[in-house]
Amino acid sequence: MENTKFISSFFDYKKMPDPKGEVAFIGRSNVGKSSLINFLTGVKNIAKVSSTPGKTQSINLFSFKNKFLVDLPGYGYAAKGKQNNVLLSVMVRDYLMKRENLKMIFVLVDCRIPVQKLDLAVIQLLDVYEKNFSIIITKVDKISKNALFNFMTDLQKNIAEVISKEVRCYTSSSEKKIGKEDILNAIMECYE
Numbered sequence: 059m060e061n062t063k064f065i066s067s068f069f070d071y072k073k074m075p076d077p078k079g080e081v082a083f084i085g086r087s088n089v090g091k092s093s094l095i096n097f098l099t100g101v102k103n104i105a106k107v108s109s110t111p112g113k114t115q116s117i118n119l120f121s122f123k124n125k126f127l128v129d130l131p132g133y134g135y136a137a138k139g140k141q142n143n144v145l146l147s148v149m150v151r152d153y154l155m156k157r158e159n160l161k162m163i164f165v166l167v168d169c170r171i172p173v174q175k176l177d178l179a180v181i182q183l184l185d186v187y188e189k190n191f192s193i194i195i196t197k198v199d200k201i202s203k204n205a206l207f208n209f210m211t212d213l214q215k216n217i218a219e220v221i222s223k224e225v226r227c228y229t230s231s232s233e234k235k236i237g238k239e240d241i242l243n244a245i246m247e248c249y250e
């Protein structure tokens with residue numbers, strides 16, 4: 059697809075180029091961030107996907123239709139035998155908090171897993187720092203419409219317990235190709 063390419067991987071947001079604004083995807087390991095980038099861009103494997111959590115380890119920058127997308131390492135995953143009590147790595151936290159070029163953050167949550175403390179902590183952090191963010195519920199091919207409705211109700215309730223503002227919520231399936239148009243519209247909107 060025209061203009062869609064992997065630019066580079068970074069371990070420090072300060073080393074990143076400054077194109078005209080970017081949109082980042084964050085969420086627990088294995089939630090489907092990289093898969094969603096492949097789905098949205100329509101380029102298979104532009105972002106690396108794995109069924110083993112912890113696949114994405116760096117800040118990955120992609121160009122897409124004159125916009126810029128950023129795939130981030132997931133949180134909440136500890137390698138076997140190790141403990142991981144850290145909410146976000148310094149690398150990811152600094153990127154989210156300090157990157158001026160960041161126009162919008164999508165926080166991904168898996169529809170099969172009740173929203174976790176870690177997700178709510180990230181949402182709260184983004185709210186406190188007045189970041190522009192929305193939620194994307196992933197893997198909706200895995201549950202019924204009814205179960206999705208219940209998940210969304212619980213999610214909104216849990217979010218309302220930690221922040222006072224309303225958060226936009228999208229649904230997606232990279233597998234069954236659901237939700238692309240709304241998410242792309244949201245991306246285009248934040249560049250206007």
Ligand SMILES: Nc1nc2c(ncn2[C@@H]2O[C@H](COP(=O)(O)OP(=O)(O)OP(=O)(O)O)[C@@H](O)[C@H]2O)c(=O)[nH]1
Pocket residue numbers: 085086087088089090091092093094106107108109110111112113114115130131132133196197198199200230231232233234
């Ligand atoms: N059924 C289904 N599976 C999905 C979907 N999206 C991703 N997956 C699967 O979920 C697993 C993790 O996907 P990734 O895209 O690598 O997840 P990630 O959030 O980038 O993970 P990390 O890089 O480890 O943080 C893979 O096995 C994907 O095939 C979806 O929409 N539906």
Ligand SMILES: [Mg+2]
Pocket residue numbers: 091092093106107113114129130131132
């Ligand atoms: Mg990934």
